Amino acid sequence: MATTSTALAGRPAFRQRGKQAAEALRRAPLIPLAIIVIVVFTATFAPLLTPHSTTQPSLADRLTPPVWQEGGSWENPLGTDALGRDLATRLMYGGRVSMLVAVFTLAIGGGIGTAIGLVSGYFGGRVDAICMRSADSTLAFPIILFAILLVVAVGPNLANVVVAIALVLWARYARVIRGEVLALKERDFIARARVAGCSHLRILLFHLFPNTVNTLLVLLTLQVGWVIIVEASLSFLGAGIPPPTPAWGSMVSDGREYVDTAWWVSAIPGLAIMLTVVAFNLFGDWLRDTLDPKLRQVS
Amino acid sequence: MVSSWTRLHKFMAAFGVMAMLFIVACGSAAPETVEVVREVPVEREVIREVQVEVPVEREVIREVEVEKTVVEERVKEVQVDKILVATPTPAPAPEASIQSEGHLRITYTSMGSDGVYPKASNINAGGKDVNASMYDVVIGSDAQGAFSKETGLANDWSVSPDGKVHTIHMRQGIMFHNNTEVTSEDVLFSALEVMEEDAQNAFINELTPLWDSYDTPDAYTWVINCHTPCLYAPWIFSGVRGTEGMIVPKAYYEDIGEEEFAKAPIGSGPYQFVDQVLGASVEVESINRPHFRGGAGGSIPKYAQITFLGVSEETTRIAMLKSGQTDVIDVSRERIAPLADDGFNIFYKERALLSGMYFFQQWEEGNPFGDIRVREALNIAINRDAILEHIFLGRGSTTLYPMGSYAAASGYDPQQSSYPYDPDRARQLLTEAGYTDGNPLEIKLAIYSFGGIAEFPRMIEAIGADFEAVGVKVNFQPTEYGTLRSMRRAWSLGGGWVGPWGTHNRAAPAEILSIVKVLKHSEAPYTTYKNPEFDAIMNQAFASTDPDEVKVLISQMQQHLLANYDGIPLFEVDSSFAAIPEITYWNTGKDSYDNNVDSLFFPELRW
Numbered sequence: 001m002a003t004t005s006t007a008l009a010g011r012p013a014f015r016q017r018g019k020q021a022a023e024a025l026r027r028a029p030l031i032p033l034a035i036i037v038i039v040v041f042t043a044t045f046a047p048l049l050t051p052h053s054t055t056q057p058s059l060a061d062r063l064t065p066p067v068w069q070e071g072g073s074w075e076n077p078l079g080t081d082a083l084g085r086d087l088a089t090r091l092m093y094g095g096r097v098s099m100l101v102a103v104f105t106l107a108i109g110g111g112i113g114t115a116i117g118l119v120s121g122y123f124g125g126r127v128d129a130i131c132m133r134s135a136d137s138t139l140a141f142p143i144i145l146f147a148i149l150l151v152v153a154v155g156p157n158l159a160n161v162v163v164a165i166a167l168v169l170w171a172r173y174a175r176v177i178r179g180e181v182l183a184l185k186e187r188d189f190i191a192r193a194r195v196a197g198c199s200h201l202r203i204l205l206f207h208l209f210p211n212t213v214n215t216l217l218v219l220l221t222l223q224v225g226w227v228i229i230v231e232a233s234l235s236f237l238g239a240g241i242p243p244p245t246p247a248w249g250s251m252v253s254d255g256r257e258y259v260d261t262a263w264w265v266s267a268i269p270g271l272a273i274m275l276t277v278v279a280f281n282l283f284g285d286w287l288r289d290t291l292d293p294k295l296r297q298v299s
Numbered sequence: 300m301v302s303s304w305t306r307l308h309k310f311m312a313a314f315g316v317m318a319m320l321f322i323v324a325c326g327s328a329a330p331e332t333v334e335v336v337r338e339v340p341v342e343r344e345v346i347r348e349v350q351v352e353v354p355v356e357r358e359v360i361r362e363v364e365v366e367k368t369v370v371e372e373r374v375k376e377v378q379v380d381k382i383l384v385a386t387p388t389p390a391p392a393p394e395a396s397i398q399s400e401g402h403l404r405i406t407y408t409s410m411g412s413d414g415v416y417p418k419a420s421n422i423n424a425g426g427k428d429v430n431a432s433m434y435d436v437v438i439g440s441d442a443q444g445a446f447s448k449e450t451g452l453a454n455d456w457s458v459s460p461d462g463k464v465h466t467i468h469m470r471q472g473i474m475f476h477n478n479t480e481v482t483s484e485d486v487l488f489s490a491l492e493v494m495e496e497d498a499q500n501a502f503i504n505e506l507t508p509l510w511d512s513y514d515t516p517d518a519y520t521w522v523i524n525c526h527t528p529c530l531y532a533p534w535i536f537s538g539v540r541g542t543e544g545m546i547v548p549k550a551y552y553e554d555i556g557e558e559e560f561a562k563a564p565i566g567s568g569p570y571q572f573v574d575q576v577l578g579a580s581v582e583v584e585s586i587n588r589p590h591f592r593g594g595a596g597g598s599i600p601k602y603a604q605i606t607f608l609g610v611s612e613e614t615t616r617i618a619m620l621k622s623g624q625t626d627v628i629d630v631s632r633e634r635i636a637p638l639a640d641d642g643f644n645i646f647y648k649e650r651a652l653l654s655g656m657y658f659f660q661q662w663e664e665g666n667p668f669g670d671i672r673v674r675e676a677l678n679i680a681i682n683r684d685a686i687l688e689h690i691f692l693g694r695g696s697t698t699l700y701p702m703g704s705y706a707a708a709s710g711y712d713p714q715q716s717s718y719p720y721d722p723d724r725a726r727q728l729l730t731e732a733g734y735t736d737g738n739p740l741e742i743k744l745a746i747y748s749f750g751g752i753a754e755f756p757r758m759i760e761a762i763g764a765d766f767e768a769v770g771v772k773v774n775f776q777p778t779e780y781g782t783l784r785s786m787r788r789a790w791s792l793g794g795g796w797v798g799p800w801g802t803h804n805r806a807a808p809a810e811i812l813s814i815v816k817v818l819k820h821s822e823a824p825y826t827t828y829k830n831p832e833f834d835a836i837m838n839q840a841f842a843s844t845d846p847d848e849v850k851v852l853i854s855q856m857q858q859h860l861l862a863n864y865d866g867i868p869l870f871e872v873d874s875s876f877a878a879i880p881e882i883t884y885w886n887t888g889k890d891s892y893d894n895n896v897d898s899l900f901f902p903e904l905r906w
Contacts, residue, residue, distance in 0.1 A: 083760055256614060260617065
């Protein structure tokens with residue numbers, strides 16, 4: 001009987017959660033989601049989607065305009081660059097670079113930052129002071145300059161770009177997670193865990209960390225756009241992914257000299273950067289609204 | 300309360316009056332500046348008139364004080380609405396029309412190094428032109444890149460039969476911008492300055508090991524003594540080369556010191572220094588009197604003011620040209636046609652720029668480029684014709700680096716200047732050398748922007764793609780020219796580094812010998828090639844005092860370099876400039892490091 005009553009009592013709560021999920025999905029940003037899906041899909045399956053090489057020039061076809069302009073063709077729907085390489089192909093592979101950098105950077109930077117934020121907030125005192133001053137110093141340093149110095153010192157390649165960005169990115173996570181932990185560690189369930197004899201590590205991993213996941217997810221999503229911009233900026237400045245590997249930033253840079261005669265060489269990768277960053281930011285906003293109970297109640 | 304308001308009103312009224320006075324004061328500053336600027340040409344005009352009217356220029360110097368008085372009176376006349384009244388030295392009406400007029404603005408990719416004095420060795424991009432406007436060189440040159448007795452401070456020179464002593468006779472009465480005469484003491488001082496350790500000049504290093512002493516037997520004679528034959532010494536001090544031959548006033552330089560001289564440099568050229576914004580612009584103004592570089596008897600420079608600008612972005616330079624913010628720009632070959640269609644005049648310096656690639660430190664053990672098959676394979680893997688046609692739009696030809704077609708009269712054969720495109724044989728050679736798909740040849744290919752050849756990065760990428768097409772694994776190394784040069788000088792480019800380079804086409808045997816020695820002789824401080832057989836040919840050429848023999852030896856050097864695939868010769872391409880329609884003439888010349896800007900300053904000469 002008791003079981004039945006519990007089940008009956010749980011049904012409305014289940015229904016309520018279902019309704020909330022349906023409402024959240026109904027309010028999901030469809031266009032940004034579609035852009036993200038397209039970018040991820042084309043980046044992942046680029047070799048299957050295009051017959052062109054990303055690196056091999058076709059000099060006779062250089063600066064072919066997009067298909068909708070006079071002189072364009074479906075052979076190169078978005079046109080070609082100054083070496084005759086298909087822009088659509090390079091855009092897809094460039095998206096792959098951006099996604100790879102984003103995933104690895106967020107994994108490394110987010111992981112380190114979260115760990116430091118948890119430790120800093122939980123232990124407080126000198127540990128907190130050291131961690132936060134380190135974070136402050138890192139945040140105060142111009143990211144582009146820092147990344148350029150690092151990349152110039154050790155050489156530009158994908159791994160070094162990831163490390164350069166991650167070395168700055170961790171501080172953002174550390175500060176936010178520390179703030180969460182500062183509030184969480186005063187809650188009763190942490191005190192009970194201590195009374196129950198849980199170790200610090202256990203409290204950090206199994207009690208505090210799970211409660212910061214929502215914040216972490218939102219932060220990760222919002223940072224994707226930032227990472228893409230930084231990677232593109234480094235590539236634009238020549239300190240990112242070296243040629244001939246396509247990267248959106250270096251593609252924009254390659255087209256600078258043709259802005260007035262072959263606008264598509266710069267504008268199309270620039271548009272890709274803008275749309276992707278905006279899409280991830282809008283998606284992050286939606287995720288935050290959905291995962292934050294206070295905001296959800298307001299809405 | 301009322302009195303507070305009154306005080307406030309008074310304060311505001313006073314503040315308003317003060318503000319208006321301030322605005323008026325600021326606004327009135329500009330006209331004052333203009334007046335001062337206008338006074339200068341008038342002052343110069345009188346000096347010029349005196350020089351024209353008085354045949355002996357040295358007398359003019361003694362009359363300087365008198366002239367200054369005259370100048371002041373004429374300035375007042377100008378201020379009273381340019382009414383011509385009787386003056387102690389009335390100017391003939393026709394001469395007023397040949398004053399320097401107008402403002403010319405030339406925008407380059409780069410201004411080169413910041414210094415605008417010879418020791419700073421400003422030979423790149425616009426830097427040489429700036430220096431050429433302000434300074435005279437010892438040995439002048441003409442539009443064909445040959446020596447000229449009309450355009451330099453020297454009006455005659457000779458070399459001893461053993462090739463060790465050069466005697467240079469200078470013209471008299473040439474004045475620095477501070478009205479002191481150029482003498483052999485100034486020439487000697489300038490030569491010693493560019494030989495100092497902190498000097499940035501490169502070409503003088505070719506002479507330093509051979510140089511013994513300088514003499515100045517009289518005020519207009521300069522003697523260079525070498526302990527071994529140094530036939531090419533005059534080239535180093537000529538307009539064809541860098542800034543080594545440019546002369547500064549010894550007394551003024553010593554008086555204020557190098558640091559101050561760098562801020563207010565003085566030369567004897569047709570234009571004098573006005574202002575500099577480091578890295579951005581240099582402004583000069585006409586001396587407004589006849590200058591010997593303007594032809595027999597001298598003539599007045601065309602433009603009253605010239606601003607040299609450095610803008611690295613080509614699109615910005617083009618936008619500046621189209622919007623009237625500049626009058627001349629240097630422009631890449633692929634932008635020529637649209638600009639010509641828009642009505643701008645295009646001036647070419649045909650085949651001016653050479654490009655090639657080095658196999659760095661190829662003599663080191665374990666370096667893949669030690670194998671001649673690898674060197675040949677990389678050379679024939681490149682589709683030079685396609686790159687020339689599509690990236691340089693056909694404005695150039697293939698060539699041997701660092702020799703080019705200008706040297707056709709110096710023993711170089713332009714017909715035998717490059718290699719065929721044969722990717723199949725390239726693959727075969729690499730296989731024979733032990734490089735297969737499973738064990739590909741790996742190289743590091745430097746990629747960077749090079750002033751004057753905007754297409755450089757695209758050319759390198761296209762070459763890299765050609766290498767990859769024959770199975771070479773190419774690791775592009777984005778870098779800067781300066782960084783790569785430092786690495787090269789530090790011998791830190793071992794293990795498969797290939798680097799592109801650019802230089803200027805050179806005509807004279809002395810020039811060919813000197814550049815090839817710097818780049819290819821075993822004992823050169825940053826050589827890219829070491830071969831005793833080649834050294835022997837070069838040493839023989841340097842020791843020879845027979846011009847015909849030197850030509851034969853240059854031909855042998857060409858054959859040797861081609862047969863041994865010492866590097867990767869690429870292209871010689873036109874450098875090009877676009878100018879507003881009003882500028883209709885500029886013979887950019889065939890001087891290797893000189894755009895022959897005198898033909899802009901004195902266009903009536905039709906060089």
